[in-house]
Amino acid sequence: MAEKKLTKERALLIAKAHACAHCKEYTYRRLTVKVAPKAIAEELNAVWVATKICGVCDYKEEIGIAEDGEVVFSG
Numbered sequence: 001m002a003e004k005k006l007t008k009e010r011a012l013l014i015a016k017a018h019a020c021a022h023c024k025e026y027t028y029r030r031l032t033v034k035v036a037p038k039a040i041a042e043e044l045n046a047v048w049v050a051t052k053i054c055g056v057c058d059y060k061e062e063i064g065i066a067e068d069g070e071v072v073f074s075g
């Protein structure tokens with residue numbers, strides 16, 4: 001079985017590489033990554049949900065990250 005699991009560390013890096021949707025900065029005051037809730041996992045294929053608070057404009061954003069490292073939603 002060649003099951004590739006996206007690690008939490010990798011998910012964090014992907015979240016960090018995702019600019020703030022509001023001011024396009026990459027500075028975060030707070031960044032956490034949690035396992036995606038079942039509903040989100042099934043509906044959007046996300047395995048991790050990152051919650052970020054921008055260090056520049058304080059904008060709070062949630063990002064869903066899929067198994068293959070793709071950002072499947074943000075907002």
Ligand SMILES: [Zn+2]
Nearest residue numbers: 020023054057
């Ligand atoms: Zn911002």
